[in-house]
Amino acid sequence: MRLNPHIKKMQQKYLFSLIESKERKMRAKNPHALIANLGIGDVILPLAPTIARSIQNAIQEMTIAGQMKGYGPSEGYLFLREAIAQQSYKGLSIASDEIFISEGANCDMTSLPELFSNRCKIGIIDPTYPAYLSSITLSGKKSKVTLIPCLEENHFVPFPPKEHLDIVYLCSPNNPTGIAMSRENLRKWVEYAHREKAILLLDNAYEAFITSPDVPRSIYEIDGAKEVAIESRSFSKSAGFTGLRCAYLVIPRAILKNKLRDMWEKRQSIKSNGVSYPIQRGAEAALSAEGIFETQQQIVYYLHQAKLLRQELLKLGFSCFGGQDSPYIWWKTPKGEGSWEFFQKILEKNHLISTPGSGFGIYGEGYVRLSAFTTQDQTELALAQIKSISK
């Protein structure tokens, strides 16, 4: 049987499964340990009431004769695409037919390689969300990949390389570093893309966490970006949808004279039957005035946890970054310890779960990521545990 030969080349085990198995082992040894879990970046606050009500109403609607909703449009319902165009891209002139609803940014970002030929040269920032590289490996294009490092000396932002690339994966605010690209930095990438006739694929899933004035909320705030950039966004982190599944991709018509947008539309019409109707109603509610008010409170709450963690780490003399435009803190291991080594040490000795930075790429080695998707109680527990870490 002739199988895809590239699957073998992928990471043996998914990062968070590996962390969970190490947690289980530790719990088996210390059944009474109080563990603070700042590992996986997943929302924890309850679903906002406006969103919940809207989903429930949509379900109710479907129980009424003549109001059943069957197959929706594969690109998503117009009511949601219009709400996004008007609310999330206010003033940026993104049209509803440049927006494609999907069940997750993960799925969008990992399916985009299908639009490009096998000969494309691909740039991926490093460290970053590992699924980009894994999906490229799966599609057999790994040999075409150039890593673009995000290093401390560059404040963890990526700079365009001298060499030619056809497509470039960017993530801002970046997961795991928690660092967002400034207006100036994004402008350099847009210029690079115009010069090299490259396409930028920007994962903007953490946009809701941006607080710095020099960080654009969208790449389309940069002149010329509409000709070269695809932007991915999600309701996962902005509105607590990780368990509900709804995201979207913006593919402006100006890229390659409609070509990419039209290719994606065709791809979606074949491979997707759209996103659950009630979930799209929930996403629409997240963009209403009440929805924004409720979810904004959650973002402020998470950012507050990030601030508490960051302050404590700095006060204790550790080096750490991020947490201002993102729920993630990028913690440099003391004494140059390896990511997994430090992860294991603070898990066993201090009962604190982090995520090893090397799980996000080779340039993540020497760091761990802390997630501020946590409750006040968990933060306090974590702060006490951090204090007990020997430097």
Next chain:
Amino acid sequence: MRLNPHIKKMQQKYLFSLIESKERKMRAKNPHALIANLGIGDVILPLAPTIARSIQNAIQEMTIAGQMKGYGPSEGYLFLREAIAQQSYKGLSIASDEIFISEGANCDMTSLPELFSNRCKIGIIDPTYPAYLSSITLSGKKSKVTLIPCLEENHFVPFPPKEHLDIVYLCSPNNPTGIAMSRENLRKWVEYAHREKAILLLDNAYEAFITSPDVPRSIYEIDGAKEVAIESRSFSKSAGFTGLRCAYLVIPRAILKNKLRDMWEKRQSIKSNGVSYPIQRGAEAALSAEGIFETQQQIVYYLHQAKLLRQELLKLGFSCFGGQDSPYIWWKTPKGEGSWEFFQKILEKNHLISTPGSGFGIYGEGYVRLSAFTTQDQTELALAQIKSISK
């Protein structure tokens, strides 16, 4: 820019978009026409109350502190995989870890080619659901495809070819013909797969409509199928989930000594973050005693509409097939007219919307499909319109 060269080769317009545009044109000319739409195969009866209640409760749960559900397992929640193993595969010894939940059979069937190498020889029955061939075209493997005809002289079931194939797409009960493969026919395919070391990909989305005693509900009722067959099923048609999105794939461990199952698990962990939690609770409810009672009534209702349509066509002297194990009727055009020609004629003259058979493959030419996903009122309207068709 180097784009995927295969996208161009795909069908220019999605079949049902084309039908809709023809319907719009006709409505513009005849704004007061009463049109009976037996075109797209989409559920129409309201969502079953047990399913609706269960989804609403799951949403309520997510609004309670500490009960929020974030990322679920990419393979689906165990509660749903166990319900499927116990209820849908009762007596067939399918384990919960051989079941993978997804947002649609469409997505599963069109993503499966990723598991196989570019050198695989692929068989696809014809006519059938067009997305299989489109997704293979998109992945650049079209030159490896052999069509396996489902012809009237073989009662529209496909027979294994003499030549070697590595993977074979089957659909039973087949969309659009409405004909299901018998135990004997499926056994021939399982034998073929063992002999040729081939893998069968069976789309079994219409399983709930099977009424003939010689038609197995699952391919795993056939001895030896677990070593060679992947089965795809869906809640779309069995429980009215086309607008909610939930399906599953069964990949038995016995295929290639776990290899295919493990590859798919890895693929899913990279490309999917699982299906919406409340929707999975809804699917679980569809498998409860009350859920089965309520959805079974809907199936019986649709099959009754199919019977009325079939009887009338036969009474009027038309040739038609299917509709006994499926909601679809395969209607042979009178006087050998082309599919689109007949479609257009009965749309314009009789205000009846069908689906041209040639949209499902070259061997679908000379037929149209009628969908019995319709209400009693619509059926009566359609029956009156059918009577007015000149043979």
